[in-house]
Amino acid sequence: MAEVYLLFLAGAAASLLLYKFQKAAAYIGFGIPAAACAFGIWYFFSGLTGGSELLVSFPIMEAKFVLDPLSSFFSFVICLIGLAASIYGIHYAEEYSGKVSIGAMGFFFNLFIVSMLMVVTAAHVFWFMVFWEFMTLTSFFLIHFNDSEKTAKATVLYMVIAHIGGAAILTGMLLMSTGAGSFYFSDFKGINLSATMATVIFFLFFFGFGSKAGIFPVHVWLPEAHPAAPSHVSALMSAVMIKTAIYGIIRTCLWLPLSEWWGIMIIVFGALSALLGVLYALTQHDTKALLAYHSVENIGIILLGCGVGFYGMASGNGILAAAGFIGGLYHVINHATFKGLLFLGAGSVIFRTHNQDMNKLGGLARKMPYTAFAFLIGAMAISALPPLNGFVSEWFTYQSLIQAALGSGAMGTFIFTGAIVALAVTGVLAVMCFVKVYSVIFTGTPRDEKIWEKSKESPFLMVAGMFILVGACILLGLGAPYAAGKIMNVSLSITGMGFETARGINVVSSTGSIVSPVLISIVFVSMLVVPFLFTAIFRDSTSTVRITKPYVCGTKYSSRMQITASPFTGFLRQVMNWLFRNEVHFEETNGYFGRVKYSSHAKDIWWSIFYTPVIKGLQFLSDKLSVLQNGRMQLYASYVLVTLAFFIIIAIFG
Amino acid sequence: MNIPDIVYLIVQVVVIILVSPLLDGIRRIMIAKFQSRRGPVDIFQTYRDIIKLFKRSETMPDCGTWVFRSAPYLMFTIMAVVIAVLPVMHTNGTFAAASDLFLIIYLFALMRFIFGIASVDSGNPFAGIGGSREQMIALFVEPTIILAAIVVVFITGGVTNLGEIKNFVSSEAILNVLPVFIFSGVAFLFATYVETGKKPFDLAEAEQEIQEGLLAEYAGKRLALAHGALVLKQVAIVGLFISIYVPWPVIDIPILSLVFFLVKLVIFYYFASFVEGVSTRLRIGDTRLAASGAFTLAFISLILFIIGRAA
Numbered sequence: 001m002a003e004v005y006l007l008f009l010a011g012a013a014a015s016l017l018l019y020k021f022q023k024a025a026a027y028i029g030f031g032i033p034a035a036a037c038a039f040g041i042w043y044f045f046s047g048l049t050g051g052s053e054l055l056v057s058f059p060i061m062e063a064k065f066v067l068d069p070l071s072s073f074f075s076f077v078i079c080l081i082g083l084a085a086s087i088y089g090i091h092y093a094e095e096y097s098g099k100v101s102i103g104a105m106g107f108f109f110n111l112f113i114v115s116m117l118m119v120v121t122a123a124h125v126f127w128f129m130v131f132w133e134f135m136t137l138t139s140f141f142l143i144h145f146n147d148s149e150k151t152a153k154a155t156v157l158y159m160v161i162a163h164i165g166g167a168a169i170l171t172g173m174l175l176m177s178t179g180a181g182s183f184y185f186s187d188f189k190g191i192n193l194s195a196t197m198a199t200v201i202f203f204l205f206f207f208g209f210g211s212k213a214g215i216f217p218v219h220v221w222l223p224e225a226h227p228a229a230p231s232h233v234s235a236l237m238s239a240v241m242i243k244t245a246i247y248g249i250i251r252t253c254l255w256l257p258l259s260e261w262w263g264i265m266i267i268v269f270g271a272l273s274a275l276l277g278v279l280y281a282l283t284q285h286d287t288k289a290l291l292a293y294h295s296v297e298n299i300g301i302i303l304l305g306c307g308v309g310f311y312g313m314a315s316g317n318g319i320l321a322a323a324g325f326i327g328g329l330y331h332v333i334n335h336a337t338f339k340g341l342l343f344l345g346a347g348s349v350i351f352r353t354h355n356q357d358m359n360k361l362g363g364l365a366r367k368m369p370y371t372a373f374a375f376l377i378g379a380m381a382i383s384a385l386p387p388l389n390g391f392v393s394e395w396f397t398y399q400s401l402i403q404a405a406l407g408s409g410a411m412g413t414f415i416f417t418g419a420i421v422a423l424a425v426t427g428v429l430a431v432m433c434f435v436k437v438y439s440v441i442f443t444g445t446p447r448d449e450k451i452w453e454k455s456k457e458s459p460f461l462m463v464a465g466m467f468i469l470v471g472a473c474i475l476l477g478l479g480a481p482y483a484a485g486k487i488m489n490v491s492l493s494i495t496g497m498g499f500e501t502a503r504g505i506n507v508v509s510s511t512g513s514i515v516s517p518v519l520i521s522i523v524f525v526s527m528l529v530v531p532f533l534f535t536a537i538f539r540d541s542t543s544t545v546r547i548t549k550p551y552v553c554g555t556k557y558s559s560r561m562q563i564t565a566s567p568f569t570g571f572l573r574q575v576m577n578w579l580f581r582n583e584v585h586f587e588e589t590n591g592y593f594g595r596v597k598y599s600s601h602a603k604d605i606w607w608s609i610f611y612t613p614v615i616k617g618l619q620f621l622s623d624k625l626s627v628l629q630n631g632r633m634q635l636y637a638s639y640v641l642v643t644l645a646f647f648i649i650i651a652i653f654g
Numbered sequence: 655m656n657i658p659d660i661v662y663l664i665v666q667v668v669v670i671i672l673v674s675p676l677l678d679g680i681r682r683i684m685i686a687k688f689q690s691r692r693g694p695v696d697i698f699q700t701y702r703d704i705i706k707l708f709k710r711s712e713t714m715p716d717c718g719t720w721v722f723r724s725a726p727y728l729m730f731t732i733m734a735v736v737i738a739v740l741p742v743m744h745t746n747g748t749f750a751a752a753s754d755l756f757l758i759i760y761l762f763a764l765m766r767f768i769f770g771i772a773s774v775d776s777g778n779p780f781a782g783i784g785g786s787r788e789q790m791i792a793l794f795v796e797p798t799i800i801l802a803a804i805v806v807v808f809i810t811g812g813v814t815n816l817g818e819i820k821n822f823v824s825s826e827a828i829l830n831v832l833p834v835f836i837f838s839g840v841a842f843l844f845a846t847y848v849e850t851g852k853k854p855f856d857l858a859e860a861e862q863e864i865q866e867g868l869l870a871e872y873a874g875k876r877l878a879l880a881h882g883a884l885v886l887k888q889v890a891i892v893g894l895f896i897s898i899y900v901p902w903p904v905i906d907i908p909i910l911s912l913v914f915f916l917v918k919l920v921i922f923y924y925f926a927s928f929v930e931g932v933s934t935r936l937r938i939g940d941t942r943l944a945a946s947g948a949f950t951l952a953f954i955s956l957i958l959f960i961i962g963r964a965a
């Protein structure tokens with residue numbers, strides 16, 4: 001384990017030393033983590049079954065890192081996305097040469113990956129919290145490589161929410177260690193806690209980690225911070241950093257004596273996050289903000305699976321718990337692959353067009369065919385279309401929800417069935433959203449000729465980085481029986497019970513349903529013969545193909561006639577206008593008869609419901625407290641005196 | 655791999671694909687009768703239309719990428735896959751793992767995905783509107799489809815493979831849960847009708863309003879295939895309804911099962927063409943109202959299921 005971590009640290013050091021040579025820093029600073037990740041993929045994959053430990057002794061205390069199956073699984077996911085993002089980063093960093101120090105970027109990039117890896121293996125409260133905060137700080141600096149006023153605002157929001165979350169996690173951990181009388185995670189399992197205390201700790205952990213994961217209603221930082229970061233960093237943040245929070249929830253909540261309603265609560269929050277995430281994603285026209293909202297959605301889907309897992313653990317049904325965790329964990333790795341891929345794809349487009357507003361793009365598939373293909377695969381995977389990987393994990397989640405609904409009371413059945421319907425609706429909306437994203441960016445006619453003319457395919461290593469993840473998406477889909485078996489081992493280490501997940505090429509659920517991505521692909525490929533057969537039979541050899549402009553009732557075609565991102569979801573926004581409060585800007589530029597400027601942008605209403613009151617309250621409070629700070633030296637001296645007197649009184653009489 | 659199953663699958667898909675234009679022909683004649691028109695000469699008109707289209711030359715918009723070019727082939731194939739895996743002639747055999755409820759629902763989603771991208775890819779403003787509407791209609795009916803189907807999955811004991819569902823529904827055990835089954839069936843039937851995209855719900859391919867949406871830019875063999883894919887989609891969704899809710903009569907001879915399946919399709923088309931013949935296109939907002947009615951029915955079936963289980 002130490003060798004993997006040391007490789008990253010070496011990468012960080014080397015990259016910092018090369019800060020004067022931009023090009024070399026890019027190759028070394030991102031090349032070493034790529035190698036380290038490749039090594040880590042192999043290392044952690046072999047760790048999926050057995051465990052190993054790492055002890056580092058420091059003068060004051062020793063640091064303990066434990067690699068059990070759950071940690072190995074998350075480390076594996078981090079290394080997989082890290083590999084693609086590092087390879088991609090070598091060329092992507094060119095974008096920043098001359099503007100920022102690439103050496104420093106590589107330094108933080110290495111530290112970011114290694115701190116994530118150490119978070120998921122740390123087995124001691126102190127070291128866990130240190131690396132947790134380290135992860136937040138390094139990602140904070142990485143976001144700041146895109147320096148602008150907007151970035152500053154996004155990072156402040158990110159820091160505030162991350163710190164409130166961090167404080168909650170720390171409180172929860174300290175309460176646990178008081179109960180256990182130790183700081184080692186290994187002593188936390190099965191300690192005696194009163195029911196109230198357990199519930200308090202559960203809420204601290206759930207919302208503490210939830211703030212990092214982007215669970216509704218603490219999701220607001222994602223759509224601000226992810227678009228602000230450089231693309232390979234947003235890929236890492238969205239694909240794996242928020243997964244460390246899922247790791248945290250699974251790791252910490254299992255120490256507690258579980259209650260059934262916790263599982264149900266996780267499912268309710270999961271369903272809400274999934275639905276609201278995708279609904280807000282639909283109204284975005286900044287590609288990366290849209291993808292960030294999709295992270296909220298997918299974290300919701302992961303929570304649906306994990307919620308069933310917790311519910312099963314609480315009700316003593318090990319098979320149900322295993323079914324739930326399989327769905328959740330499978331979606332963890334799937335979301336990491338396709339979301340990483342989509343962010344890298346979006347990054348490619350930004351790299352060549354310098355534009356994040358999809359309403360100015362269009363027709364890019366003709367200029368960037370490889371990026372377009374990779375993005376299309378990512379879009380299909382995230383929309384859970386068979387035979388790709390998203391479908392398999394959602395299928396497992398559906399099956400676990402069905403089993404949970406059948407085995408619970410009336411209320412439980414309603415909630416689990418509601419979660420199934422929510423997941424189905426999320427699926428429909430995700431298809432709608434990714435049809436919009438892909439087709440508006442990559443197909444049709446260019447909406448801005450200048451941008452289109454200048455764009456071309458991304459450099460080789462960026463395409464290579466994307467295609468690693470394309471491969472992962474396809475393999476995790478078609479190789480589902482094998483992957484599910486591996487994940488079953490991980491889930492087995494949590495729940496202690498399991499079931500057979502694979503029978504030949506078929507994936508089997510705990511209820512006995514079977515599905516096979518391979519079989520459906522075989523049927524698909526063989527059915528592909530049918531349309532070609534028909535065309536071959538009936539074809540007339542004299543028929544020709546004529547290329548024309550699209551038909552617009554005989555008038556002259558203009559690219560402004562085609563549909564754009566906002567009208568594509570226009571009717572949805574009309575139906576859901578209670579949810580999307582549109583911010584409308586309307587401006588007459590040149591009198592009544594001149595052109596007017598009109599723009600509307602859907603706002604996140606939860607900001608004004610949950611956050612504005614808090615911000616206003618804080619402002620009000622600090623306004624009132626400002627009386628204490630009137631700037632006179634005498635007043636401050638008197639504060640000192642009063643405090644001193646107060647403590648003397650305590651010392652004498654207390 | 656079981657050789658008879660493979661043969662059944664091929665026979666099933668070939669026969670249904672070859673018969674589906676006939677169903678469309680019956681539908682056209684029926685509508686004409688209901689509207690006191692003469693209509694096509696005979697029920698084979700759709701065959702002649704499609705064959706004629708295959709022979710015609712094509713026009714292609716200059717902005718269309720490979721998605722636009724291959725979309726008719728892909729859509730046709732996906733719908734052929736759905737028809738192939740329905741448990742009509744083969745049940746619980748080699749293809750059990752392909753005839754899963756969720757898999758089929760997501761295959762329809764795949765079809766919709768390609769439909770949407772191809773319509774924006776054509777650059778045609780009408781096609782883009784059609785693509786957008788197709789997604790909205792799915793949003794309205796999907797909750798009903800999933801809820802109604804899930805209730806049936808609940809009563810069969812949690813297995814989502816269509817073969818198992820078919821076996822349970824055709825057994826006598828269904829009589830104990832008949833009210834649940836009927837409510838869920840009516841809700842699903844409604845959703846099925848909306849998904850077929852006929853009047854009053856022909857919003858995405860509205861001929862007079864938005865020039866048949868996606869089809870606007872296609873010509874020649876691709877138009878024939880796209881047209882065929884939409885006809886197949888209707889057959890596939892109706893077939894899904896039939897294999898979940900109307901498995902009777904249960905016969906062990908595969909060929910007879912296929913014949914009865916076709917008879918049931920004809921009956922559905924007969925009644926559907928009546929609805930289609932006498933109604934006018936709804937606006938998309940009214941579709942939502944109608945869909946929420948169907949969702950209520952599905953919800954009632956869920957409540958009945960829970961009450962029935964408690965009792």
